Amino acid sequence: MTTQLIESLTEIVGSKGILTGEDVSQRPDGWMNAPQCKAKAIIRPANTDELSAVMKLCHQNDQTVTTHGGMTGLVGGAITSEQDIVVSLERMRNIVEIDTQNRTLTTEAGVTLQTIQEAAEADDLFYPVDLGARGSATIGGNIVTNAGGNRVLRYGMTRDSVLGLEAVLADGTVISSMSKVIKNNTGYDLRQLFIGSEGTLGIVTRAVLRLRPKPRGEATALVAVERFSDLSKLLSLAEGGLSGGLSSFEVMWNDFYSLVTSFERHKAPLDANSPFYVILETQGKSDEAEQARLEELLGEALEQELISDAILTQSVSERDKIWAIRDDIEALFSLSPIHGFDISLPIPAMEGYLENLRTDLLARWPESRMIVFGHLGDGNLHVIIGKVSYDEKHELDETVYRGLAPLGGSISAEHCIGHEKKPYLHHSRSEAELALMRTIKQALDPKMLLNRGKIFD
Known part of the structure; x- marks a missing residue:
């Protein structure tokens, strides 16, 4: 049956539209420690009509299908089994x-x-x-x-x-x-x-x-903040003072900033002796106007003692160097084995949650390291935990997620559920919500063929 199905799929997409054998197994099922693809074949339709015919044939044969995109996911959303075929839209790039x-x-x-x-x-x-x-x-x-x-x-x-x-x-x-x-x-x-x-x-x-x-101008600043309570005050000041132009409010805890700037590829724009560092970015009508508005805002923040130090970038290269610090995830691999968590919770609850989590981690794993950064303006934190064995990941996951529900938080802010977070979905969704989600799945995919085993069983 598998041979017949592959032959029929090849007739639909042509020889360029299908991969088998080593062309399949050499591809990973995701990013960062993802397993190799185990699927029978990778189908690469050239248009919607071909995909429609592929799915109709798979439906008739009860064939499970896993979808692959750019393979940058972090929650096992593209993991395959030997029973699957993969659908990739890599030829649909128009x-x-x-x-x-x-x-x-x-x-x-x-x-x-x-x-x-x-x-x-x-x-x-x-x-x-x-x-x-x-x-x-x-x-x-x-x-x-x-x-x-x-x-x-x-x-x-x-x-x-x-x-x-x-x-x-x-x-x-x-x-x-x-x-x-x-x-x-x-x-x-x-x-x-x-x-x-x-x-x-x-x-x-x-x-x-x-x-x-297209924004005609933008301005970027890096500031140091001494108290967590001042972060939300600074956010409010920036949103109001920049008249809706604030596009980014990225916070780096000292553990992240000091680690990343310890590498030779970065030069710390501000000394690494403050608890928090914030990247403020505004977009508007011109570089000059945004620079002036952001400079005025920084002056107000200094007067109100919301920030202790600041640097306002004067060029694109300076801006890129600041963002390179925030985006340097590779620096975290020095703490391997590492585990990444993408969570969200109300800003007032963040400080207490992180303090409790750090206490729990050190009690269970005394050698562990916790690194925090993220999009605080929208309630999203990235928590990286290093020096904990991969064999203990399930216990670590439960340690991170169990404190979120009482605070109205979410186990996934932007990376979804996939296979990895499925056992913990109950921390963020009620039984009634999960039941409705299953009803929708049953209505649209009664044979449970699409991305089977993702989100819920």
Whole structure:
């Protein structure tokens, strides 16, 4: 049956559209310690019609399908078994249209985020979603994981930039809702079913993205903060003082900042002797105007003793060097074995949660190291824990996640659930919510063929 199925799939996508054998096994199922792909084959359709035919055939044969995007996920959302086939949209990499009047970009799902950003910029427009994996992460992957990144504070998550989309269901049915309008109040918003669904409800093939006017200027500063309570005060001051122009408010705890700047590739812009460091970035009508506004804001913050030191960048290269500190995740590998956690919780609850977590970690793993940084402005923290064996990951996961529910927090702020976080979903979702999620899954994929074993069993 497998041989017949592979032959039939090859007839649909052609010899260029299918990989088998070593071409499959040499590919990883994700990033950073991900296992190698175990699937029977990787199917690479060239268009929506081919994918529809592929899914119809798989549905008829009860064949499970796992979707692969840019493979930058961190929660095991693309892990395969020997029974699976993989669908990859790596051949669907066309930007269909840029509508400059309506400020929209229509694209196939295999296009990378960076390509979309560059295409928008070429037409003097701006696609605001941004993250470190921009060069390899695909827009389809961004959509089905509802990617966040550095500018959520101002522009929202990926779902806030998707006006319409097209998806293929498990049985091959094509759902095409390629709307270009912001307001479309016509019953259920079907696109939202697929955004953040991790490929469990359908495979997104095309999307209409909302573009924004390209900012004419920007300014960036790095500041030192002495008290956690001053972080939220500084955030409020910046949001008001910059008149809605604040695009990033990135906080690095001292453990992160001092570790990263200890490497020769970085020179610490500010001495590493403060508890917190914040990257403030504003976008607006001109570099000069934003520089002036940010400089005035820093003066106010110093007067109110919200910050103890600051540096306002004067060039693109200075700005890039500051962001390079924030984005240098490779420095954390010096604490290997490391475990990354992507959580969110209300800002007032963060300090107590982290203090309790650090206490619990040191009591159980005295040699462990906890590193914290993240998008504090939108409640998202990245917690990296090093010097704990991979064999103890389940116990470590439970230690990190169990304190979130009482605080109204989430076990996943922007990396979704996948396979890794599935056992802990009950910390963030009620039984009624989980039951409704299963009902939706049953309605759209009754045979449970799409990304089986992801989000829930």
